[in-house]
Amino acid sequence: MSRYLFTRLLAAVPTLLVLTLVAFLLTTAARGDPALEALQQAGEAPSPETLATYRRQLGLDQPLPVRYARWLGGAVRGDLGRSYLSRRPVGEVIGERIRATLILGSSALVTSSVLGIGLGTLFAVRRGTWIDGAGRFMTLLFASVPAFWLSIALIVLFGERLRLLPVAGFGVDRHLVLPTLALALGPAAALMRLTRARMLEVLSQDHVRTARAKGLPGGTVARWHVLRNAAVPIASVLGLRFGHILAGAIIVESIFAWPGMGSVVLTAISGRDLPVIGGYVLITGLLFIGANLLVDISYVLLDPRIRLGKG
Secondary structure (H helix, E strand, C coil), X not given: CHHHHHHHHHHHHHHHHHHHHHHHHHCCCCCCCHHHHHHHHCCCCCXXXXXXXXXXXXXXXXXXXXXXXXXXHHHHCCCCCECCCCCXXXXXXXXXXXHHXXXXXXXXXXXXXXXHHHHHHHHHHCCCCHHHHHHHHHHHHHHHCCHHHHHHHHHHHHHHHCCCCCCCCCCCCHHHHHHHHHHHHHHHHHHHHHHHHHHHHHHCCHHHHHHHXXXXXXXHHHHHXXXXXXXXXXXXXXXXXXXXXXXXXXXXXXXXXXXCHHHHHHHHHHHCCHHHHHHHHHHHHHHHHHHHHHHHHHHHHHCHHHHCCCC
C-alpha cells in the first residue's frame, strides 16, 4: 500500500510543474504592457519614468525564464506577486475569499454525491419501473441545464415566488441552500447515470446472484455486494466533479452575491489583473490535484487488490 501511495504522490509532481508553468504564463499572456494598463486603471499619469519604475517593481524588465524562476520560488513560499489593480499581495486578495468558495464547493460536492449515488442506486435496483424511467428523464434534464440558468430558475421559484429562501448573501444556514443546489444538481445528474450504469453491470455478476440465492435482503445486497464493487469508477468521477464545481462556482457566486473567489477572478479578468488570474488558476489547480490524490487514496480502502499490491 505504501508503494502505491508513493507512486501516486510521485506522479503528481509533473502535474504540479505543468500547473505552475500554466499559471505563470497566464500572468504574461496579455497583449500590451501590463504595467501601463495597471497605472491607467489606478488613474495615474503613466510618464516614462513612472512606467519604468513600476515595471522594475513588478519584475517585468527581466527575461521570461528568470521571471518564472522568481515567481516559482515565491509561490513555494506563498508569495504569488502583487495585484496590478489593488497592489496588494495576490495571496491576501484570494485568501480573503477562499473560505467562502471552499464552503460552497464542499457543500455542493457532498450534496451531489449523496443525491447521485443514492438515487443512482435506487434507479438501478428499480430498473424498468416508472421510478427508473422518471429518474432517467430527470437526470437528462438536469445534466443539460447550465448552472447559471438553473441559478436564475431557483431564484425565481424559491426566492421571488415562494419566498422561502434568501437569494443573496453569505451564511452557512439558509443562504447556502440555493447556490449549493445550483452547483450540485448538474454533477449529481451525471453521477446518477454513472452509478446506475455501474450498478446494473455489477448486478448481473455471479456473486450477486449467489448473495440473493442465500436469501440476503435486497438492501444488504445492493450496499455490500453491488455498490462497493462499483465504487472505484464512481470515486474517480467524484474527484473530477470537484474541479467542475470549482469552475462553475465563478458564475454561481456572482449570481448569488456569494463572497467567494468568483467575484475576485471576474474583476481580475475584466481589469486584466494577470497576477490574480494566475494565482487563482494555481490555487484551484492545487485544490483539484489534492482532491484527486484523496480519491487515489480511497482506492486503497475500496479495492483490496490495490491494498495488497495486486492492482
